[in-house]
Amino acid sequence: MTVNITQNDIRQLIAEPSVEVRSDIARKVCCGFNEGNYKGRERQLAEEIIRLLLKDTALRVRAVLAEELRDNPAVPHDIILKMTQDDMEVAGPILTHSPVLSEEDLIAIVDATHHVARLMAIASRQTLSVPLSQALIETGERQVISAVMRHSGAQIDESIYAYMLEEFANDNSMLQELVYRGGLPYTVAEKLFTLVSDQLRKDLTKRYRLSRHVIDEATTNARSTAVLQFMSPWMSQHDIQALVDHMHKNKRLTHSVVLRSLCIGDLRFFETAMAKLVGIPVSNARILMMDPGELGFQAFYDSSNMPTDFREAVHILFKLAQEETFFGKFHCEDFSQRIMVRIAQGHYDKNIPNMPYLMAIIGRGGDPESHVIQ
Secondary structure (H helix, E strand, O other): OOOOOOHHHHHHHHHOOOHHHHHHHHHHHHHHHHOOOOOHHHHHHHHHHHHHHOOOOOHHHHHHHHHHHOOOOOOOHHHHHHHHOOOHHHHHHHHHHOOOOOHHHHHHHHHHOOOHHHHHHHHOOOOEOHHHHHHHHOOOOHHHHHHHHOOOOEOOOHHHHHHHHHHOOOOHHHHHHHHHHOOOOHHHHHHHHOOOOHHHHHHHHHHHOOOHHHHHHHHHHHHHHHHHHHOHHHOOHHHHHHHHHHHHHOOOOOHHHHHHHHHOOOHHHHHHHHHHHHOOOHHHHHHHHOOOOOHHHHHHHHHOOOOHHHHHHHHHHHHHHHHHOOOOOOOOOOHHHHHHHHHHHOOHHHHOOOHHHHHHHHHOOOOOOOOOOO
C-alpha cells in the first residue's frame, strides 16, 4: 500500500488541535516510512515531521511513533535516541525492540540510569550480548538480574557467573536463579554446589552429574567445621598440631577448612594449618604472616597453594581477626558481628575480591550448613 504525505496532512499537523488527528497522521507518516515509500526530499520531509511529532505534548502521539518505528532499522539514530529518553510508553518499545540501538548505546543507557523499568525493557531484548548482560547484572537490581538469568537469549560468560557467586554468596534466592538457569560451566556448578541448600544441591547434581568427590567434600568440610567450632577452643597447641597433622594425612585439610577456621576467628588452627601446608614450623609461619609489609605474607601464602584470588581478602581478614582476638589469645562471643562491622567500616566488602565469600561464612558463624570455599 502506497502512503504519501499530502499538503493537507501538513496543514492539519500544524493547525489541528485534535490528538486523534495528529495520531492518525503520525501513523500514516510512519507507515509510509516503514514501507520505503519516501525518496529524496520526501524522505527528508517525513523525518522532519517525525522529529516535530516527537515534541508533541500528547503522549499518545509520541507513543504511536514508538510503536510504529520500533522494528525499523532505517530510522535515523537521533530519532531513536530521543525516544529512549521519553516516558516509558515511548521509550519501552524502542529499548526492547529497536535494531538501531547499538550495544554501545544500550550499555551507555544502562550505566546512566537507575530506572528499573528502562533496565527491564533492555533486559527483554531478543538477545543480550556478554557485555550488555554484564552491565545489566552489575546494576545490582534484583529484578533486572533475575530477568537476565531467566533470559535464554542472554549470553553470560564465566566471569559474570564468578561475579554472581561473589556478590550473592549469601543470597539463596539469587543463587537459585543460577541453579535453574542451566548451562553453567562445570567449575561454576561445582562451586555453586557448596553454597546452596540441600534441595538445590539435588537439582544441581541431576543437571550437571556432579562427581561424588564434590558431594563428599562438602559433607567432610561441614564435619570439620563442627570440630573447629566446638572443640578447637579447648584444645592445647599440641593437640591442635596433632589434629592438623591427622587431617593433612587423611587429605581432609582442605582450603575450605583452613579458610573457615579464619572466618570463625580460630587463629591457632589457621596458623598451624597454614604452616603445615607450607611445610615450616608454626613459629616461622607466624613471623611471616605478621610481617607489617606485604611481601612476607604474600610469599608465605603463595607457598601454601591456597587460592591466589583469595590472598588479599585473607590477609585483611587475618589482620582484623588478630586485633579482635588480641593476637589469638582469646575468642570473643560476638566475633562474627564485630569482624563484619570492621569489614564494612573499611569498605573491604566493596573493594576486595572474594571478601563477600568470606563474609557469607562469617555471617553464619561457621555453621556446618554455611558456605564452603573450594
